[in-house]
Amino acid sequence: MTFHDVRFPVSVAFGSSGGPERRVEVVTLASGREERNALWAGSRRRYDVGLGLRSDDDLHGVIEFFEARGGKLHAFRFRDWLDWKSCPPLAAPTALDQVIGSGDGTATVFALAKTYVSGGQSWRRAIGKPVAGTVQVALDGAPVAPLDHAVDHLTGLVTFTVAPLPGAVISAGFEFDVAVRFDLDQLVFSLADFRAGQVPSIPLVEVLP
Structure with missing residues (x-):
C-alpha cells in the first residue's frame, strides 16, 4: 500500500462523524471488580463521511476519489474538522x-x-x-x-x-491532516434513496505509521 498525497474533499469531510478509538480489554472478576488492560499503546481514528454528502455532485466526487485510490489500496489525507x-x-x-x-x-x-x-x-x-x-x-x-x-x-x-x-x-x-484509507470494498449508492434522505455509510480508518 502507498500513500497518495491528496486530500479527501474537505466539503464532504466537514459533515462527517467519527473520532479517536482506543482498544481496552475489560475483565470482570468474580468479586464484580474490573481489570482493564490497554491493548493499543495509543489511539486510532475512524470516520464515516456519508453524512457529509449533500448533492449528486458530492456523490460523483466520492466515486472518483474511491476509484483513484483503488478502494482500500492507497491511503490519503483527511481533515478532521474537530482536531486539525x-x-x-x-x-x-x-x-x-x-x-x-x-x-x-x-x-x-x-x-x-x-x-x-x-x-x-x-x-x-x-x-x-x-x-x-x-x-x-x-x-x-x-x-x-x-x-x-x-x-x-x-x-x-x-x-x-x-x-x-x-x-x-x-x-x-x-x-x-490524518492519513486514512477507505474501510470498505464497495461503494453502495442508490440515487433514489439518497434523494429521499437516506445517507450511505462510507467508513474511513486511520493508517498508523
Whole structure:
C-alpha cells in the first residue's frame, strides 16, 4: 500500500462523524471488580463521511476519489474538522503551541507532535501529515527563519540546518491532516434513496505509521 498525497474533499469531510478509538480489554472478576488492560499503546481514528454528502455532485466526487485510490489500496489525507491544528479549532496556530523537543547540540531532526493534556495526564500524538505552508517553528520562543529549517510534509520531520544548542526548547505550530484509507470494498449508492434522505455509510480508518 502507498500513500497518495491528496486530500479527501474537505466539503464532504466537514459533515462527517467519527473520532479517536482506543482498544481496552475489560475483565470482570468474580468479586464484580474490573481489570482493564490497554491493548493499543495509543489511539486510532475512524470516520464515516456519508453524512457529509449533500448533492449528486458530492456523490460523483466520492466515486472518483474511491476509484483513484483503488478502494482500500492507497491511503490519503483527511481533515478532521474537530482536531486539525496544533491549537484548539477556533484559534490560530503559533510557533509556541507544541513543544516537540529539546536541543542537545548534535541532533538536527525533530518530529512534529501534539500533546493532549487533561487532569494531570497526557498523551503525545505523532503528527505525520502536516499541511504545507502552515508549520511555524521556534527556538526558546524565537521564530526560526524558513531558510534555517526544512519540513517534510509526508513524515512530519523538522530538520534544522544547524543543531539547536543544548537545552534549547523547540516548539511548533501547524495544521495537519490524518492519513486514512477507505474501510470498505464497495461503494453502495442508490440515487433514489439518497434523494429521499437516506445517507450511505462510507467508513474511513486511520493508517498508523
